[in-house]
Amino acid sequence: MKNTVYYLDKPGGTFTPVEETLPEPAPGEIRIKILRTSVCQSDVVIYRQGLPRIKAWPAVILHEVSAKVEAVGEGVTKFSPGDLIGIGCDIPCGDLSCIYCGREGTGDWTSCPNTQATGHEFAGFARSHAILPDWFVELGPIAKFEAGFDADHACQLEPLACCLEGMTRVNRCIDNRIVVLIGAGSQSTYALQCALAMGARKVILVNRGAERLERVLRDFGNERVVGITWDEKVVENVLAECRPFNEPHFVMVNAPAEPGYRLAVQLMGYGTVMDGHAGVKGAGGKPRIAHEVDLNNDIHYKLQCYQATHGSGPHGINLARELLAGKKLPLIGKMTDATERFPHTSIHDAIRRAADPDSLKVIIDWE
Numbered sequence: 001m002k003n004t005v006y007y008l009d010k011p012g013g014t015f016t017p018v019e020e021t022l023p024e025p026a027p028g029e030i031r032i033k034i035l036r037t038s039v040c041q042s043d044v045v046i047y048r049q050g051l052p053r054i055k056a057w058p059a060v061i062l063h064e065v066s067a068k069v070e071a072v073g074e075g076v077t078k079f080s081p082g083d084l085i086g087i088g089c090d091i092p093c094g095d096l097s098c099i100y101c102g103r104e105g106t107g108d109w110t111s112c113p114n115t116q117a118t119g120h121e122f123a124g125f126a127r128s129h130a131i132l133p134d135w136f137v138e139l140g141p142i143a144k145f146e147a148g149f150d151a152d153h154a155c156q157l158e159p160l161a162c163c164l165e166g167m168t169r170v171n172r173c174i175d176n177r178i179v180v181l182i183g184a185g186s187q188s189t190y191a192l193q194c195a196l197a198m199g200a201r202k203v204i205l206v207n208r209g210a211e212r213l214e215r216v217l218r219d220f221g222n223e224r225v226v227g228i229t230w231d232e233k234v235v236e237n238v239l240a241e242c243r244p245f246n247e248p249h250f251v252m253v254n255a256p257a258e259p260g261y262r263l264a265v266q267l268m269g270y271g272t273v274m275d276g277h278a279g280v281k282g283a284g285g286k287p288r289i290a291h292e293v294d295l296n297n298d299i300h301y302k303l304q305c306y307q308a309t310h311g312s313g314p315h316g317i318n319l320a321r322e323l324l325a326g327k328k329l330p331l332i333g334k335m336t337d338a339t340e341r342f343p344h345t346s347i348h349d350a351i352r353r354a355a356d357p358d359s360l361k362v363i364i365d366w367e
């Protein structure tokens with residue numbers, strides 16, 4: 001059958017559609033029809049400057065996806081034609097005996113030396129159809145949704161999963177706690193919705209630009225949500241909002257820049273958990289961000305926890321599926337407005353829109 005694949009020739013280049021022939025799925029494989037892809041900030045970076053993990057150009061990018069199962073190979077019992085699915089980005093390495101990714105593995109796919117991800121080492125979903133290999137079907141991050149579930153929401157499984165990995169790696173840091181989110185982009189907006197769904201006492205959103213902060217507060221805020229402008233008084237203002245506590249319980253760095261980490265460490269008090277969620281990288285690589293922590297007075301006596309999450313595995317994917325399928329994120333449709341929807345013939349425009357300072361989640365329609 002006919003498959004339209006959009007190849008990006010080089011960073012900063014053009015997407016060219018190429019018609020290819022797709023075979024019937026072999027035993028253990030499934031063939032899927034792409035319904036939606038959403039644009040991640042990493043796609044913006046990949047588009048602009050490439051990524052060392054992408055070794056071959058032209059490349060097929062985009063990793064946030066929802067799809068419909070069209071055909072299943074012999075022996076596949078988990079999926080049937082017609083199933084609506086969402087797919088994660090980090091995937092097993094394909095070695096069924098791998099201690100991280102295999103049948104008896106821990107599920108810590110991103111710790112595997114041969115870790116791979118869709119839209120990176122593995123082809124992304126800027127294509128009308130795809131065949132998923134047998135190991136992907138058996139062990140990979142594929143979440144099934146009931147018939148009639150919104151494909152727009154299902155394609156946001158992956159960014160939500162990443163967010164939830166960060167919010168659940170340490171127990172009891174959200175429910176009835178004060179949550180600070182640094183940055184007001186899509187990851188913070190998912191975290192805000194998840195924190196409310198998980199019973200946070202208060203969510204404090206910190207952002208430099210007023211435009212996006214206003215949009216997020218207007219569309220996702222309630223009496224438990226406070227916005228603070230990131231200016232010279234930000235530390236003082238955040239701590240004042242934590243009253244009657246002296247400090248926040250959870251601080252998530254969702255701004256992929258050094259100042260986000262500099263701010264986070266100033267907010268660490270008794271029992272604070274910091275999630276270094278957004279990695280910092282530029283054309284010059286990944287800079288070192290040094291900070292001194294006293295293992296006795298800060299870690300032991302103040303019970304501080306410095307942790308990070310990067311990507312997602314089965315744990316985050318399952319949590320994201322539960323929140324989505326259980327309709328626990330009732331405002332998720334507001335992540336995307338009319339200016340953030342594009343047909344698959346306009347991938348470049350979609351990526352450009354995702355780079356705008358006021359944009360939250362751009363969705364590309366493949367139907």
Ligand SMILES: [Zn+2]
Pocket residue numbers: 040041042063064089158159
């Ligand atoms: Zn993503």
Ligand SMILES: [Zn+2]
Pocket residue numbers: 092093094095098099100101102112113114115
């Ligand atoms: Zn592995």
